[in-house]
């Protein structure tokens with residue numbers, strides 16, 4: 001019970017990595033709120049988790065939505081200890097094809113969404129509470145056709161430093177987890193690949209990673225438990241790569 005008594009918010013907690021983190025957090029004794037835009041996904045996730053979970057449909061790029069989430073947490077719990085900025089999207093688009101719409105879609109969700117999530121929650125965060133940003137191993141790489149997503153994740157990575165300093169007097173820690181290649185809905189079909197293409201791609205990618213396999217959502221959930229718990233009380237301002245060693249041996253052709 002490494003998170004006993006803690007209250008956590010996980011944006012994008014209805015699917016993929018966020019959902020796995022929510023399950024682990026509840027198992028470790030936390031009360032967890034999950035958000036996302038699709039209420040049906042949140043309800044399914046909350047039903048699967050069973051207890052000690054609340055949810056609310058909310059768009060991270062809408063400050064009013066995030067304030068409503070914070071109001072709900074305040075009314076029900078009074079405070080929040082762990083804020084996980086996990087909601088994120090991206091896609092492969094060549095630099096010559098980036099337009100304002102795509103720029104807004106990716107930047108607003110990842111970057112503005114992290115600001116709004118934290119702005120809404122800060123009044124509920126006390127000493128010893130913690131912010132965790134879900135960045136990406138790609139923020140350490142120079143992958144072609146991924147510049148916008150990587151720029152967004154790099155901005156989030158930089159928040160670990162600036163926010164650590166900005167929030168030091170309040171004794172709020174700020175860290176990031178940079179997942180490697182983790183099969184989830186976003187990493188597959190939603191990037192335009194068929195399930196068969198995705199399986200072949202993952203097999204190839206596994207051969208490139210020192211760990212010999214792509215990651216699993218549980219790898220990220222374990223890291224999120226550590227960074228959310230008091231075990232990491234002296235860990236502040238870092239990006240923890242959970243990538244099987246991929247960034248260490250880059251460049252490879254992904």
Ligand SMILES: NC(=O)c1ccc[n+]([C@@H]2O[C@H](COP(=O)([O-])OP(=O)(O)OC[C@H]3O[C@@H](n4cnc5c(N)ncnc54)[C@H](OP(=O)(O)O)[C@@H]3O)[C@@H](O)[C@H]2O)c1
Pocket residue numbers: 011012013014015016017018035036037038039041058059060061086087088089090109113134135136137178179180181182183184185186187
């Ligand atoms: N899978 C990987 O290999 C990998 C690697 C590195 C980093 N990541 C990062 O991990 C995070 C989770 O991704 P995932 O792989 O678990 O994919 P996922 O299952 O698609 O999760 C993304 C979540 O974000 C939510 N979301 C998207 N836009 C939102 C918005 N505007 N407001 C609120 N919620 C929003 C989605 O729910 P709704 O659509 O219902 O809003 C969804 O639940 C992302 O930040 C991603 O960039 C993933």
